[in-house]
Amino acid sequence: MTPPLTPSELAAFRARQKSRSRALALVLVALVVLFFGITLVKIRDGAAARHQAVLAAPATQAQ
Amino acid sequence: MPQLPLSPTVEPASAEWRDFFALTKPRVMTLVIFTGLCGLLAAPGEIHPMLAFTAILCIAVGAGGAAALNMWWEADLDAGMKRTRHRPVPSGRIDRTAARDFGVALSCGSVITMALAIGWLDAGILALSIFYYAWVYTVWLKPRTPQNIVIGGGAGAFPPLIGWIAVTGHITLMPVLLFLIIFVWTPPHFWALALFVQIDYAKVGIPMMPVVAGERSTRHQILGYAVVLLPLTLLPWWLGFTGAIFGLSALALGLVFVGLSAQVGLRRPLPDKDTMKPEKRLFGYSILYLFVLFGMLVVDHLAARFGA
Numbered sequence: 001m002t003p004p005l006t007p008s009e010l011a012a013f014r015a016r017q018k019s020r021s022r023a024l025a026l027v028l029v030a031l032v033v034l035f036f037g038i039t040l041v042k043i044r045d046g047a048a049a050r051h052q053a054v055l056a057a058p059a060t061q062a063q
Numbered sequence: 064m065p066q067l068p069l070s071p072t073v074e075p076a077s078a079e080w081r082d083f084f085a086l087t088k089p090r091v092m093t094l095v096i097f098t099g100l101c102g103l104l105a106a107p108g109e110i111h112p113m114l115a116f117t118a119i120l121c122i123a124v125g126a127g128g129a130a131a132l133n134m135w136w137e138a139d140l141d142a143g144m145k146r147t148r149h150r151p152v153p154s155g156r157i158d159r160t161a162a163r164d165f166g167v168a169l170s171c172g173s174v175i176t177m178a179l180a181i182g183w184l185d186a187g188i189l190a191l192s193i194f195y196y197a198w199v200y201t202v203w204l205k206p207r208t209p210q211n212i213v214i215g216g217g218a219g220a221f222p223p224l225i226g227w228i229a230v231t232g233h234i235t236l237m238p239v240l241l242f243l244i245i246f247v248w249t250p251p252h253f254w255a256l257a258l259f260v261q262i263d264y265a266k267v268g269i270p271m272m273p274v275v276a277g278e279r280s281t282r283h284q285i286l287g288y289a290v291v292l293l294p295l296t297l298l299p300w301w302l303g304f305t306g307a308i309f310g311l312s313a314l315a316l317g318l319v320f321v322g323l324s325a326q327v328g329l330r331r332p333l334p335d336k337d338t339m340k341p342e343k344r345l346f347g348y349s350i351l352y353l354f355v356l357f358g359m360l361v362v363d364h365l366a367a368r369f370g371a
Contacts, residue, residue: 020079022080
């Protein structure tokens with residue numbers, strides 16, 4: 001069993017916990033932004049590839 | 064003094080975010096990010112800035128995960144060495160399980176993100192680099208052989224390879240040469256450090272080269288690797304992968320590296336209470352050397368691309 005903490009130790013403990021929670025929240029928000037950005041780029045690249053395929057299709061058929 | 068009861072589920076030494084950040088070895092990560100970025104910027108082809116950023120982030124986070132796993136495994140050894148005993152795990156700021164879980168989370172997260180955003184080849188090489196550092200080097204080689212840093216040095220050589228492949232999507236000779244340059248650079252860089260901290264390594268029973276083969280042999284090997292490194296760094300120029308900017312920079316930087324290594328390699332007998340100045344100078348220069356060499360690779364590439 002952990003020995004009880006004095007009020008000042010408890011306050012320091014809570015401050016450390018709080019700083020860690022804030023950092024974790026920031027990381028999670030950053031991950032959301034990152035995956036949103038990656039998704040946009042992937043969708044754009046996918047659309048561009050499909051557009052190229054459509055343009056190339058009639059030329060292939062004509063041959 | 065009044066004391067407040069604490070829930071038994073709460074650990075008294077709750078770690079700060081800085082302690083977790085320290086687990087990732089941020090100083091080592093600087094070099095990893097830089098060489099990875101240089102590999103990415105020097106590669107032929109285009110990559111969207113968002114994906115480039117993601118690739119570098121994955122390299123950095125993967126390296127951080129491997130470093131956390133290294134600190135988890137070596138907590139007992141770190142506690143016995145002056146240089147490392149203040150790290151978060153041996154000092155008690157983070158418990159071992161948390162360090163292990165943190166390392167696993169970063170490693171898996173970086174590999175999965177790399178696979179989804181960049182590709183499976185890059186993700187596979189990133190996973191290999193993490194496994195190489197966390198298991199091949201840390202668990203297997205380091206406690207067993209004085210050649211640990213020679214073979215284990217491969218772990219730090221992966222970033223430019225991963226950065227390059229993020230752009231091209233396949234492996235060619237040039238990124239393999241970049242891998243080999245860091246691979247051969249690692250032993251003289253690390254043994255220079257091991258020479259002035261060898262008492263620490265001896266105390267915890269790690270068979271570093273100076274401890275096992277002796278100082279004289281280590282000094283000769285430092286010089287040997289530096290001599291091999293010089294022509295290796297000139298190979299990209301000779302083979303036509305880079306221009307004269309990189310070639311001449313590699314030549315100048317390499318000659319200084321050989322010169323400083325010769326001061327260490329041919330040094331004897333050592334005076335009493337030696338301050339190991341040449342060894343410390345070589346260690347410092349070796350870091351600068353790699354930064355400038357890879358920086359010049361990018362400058363050379365940009366000069367060729369924009370017709371300077």
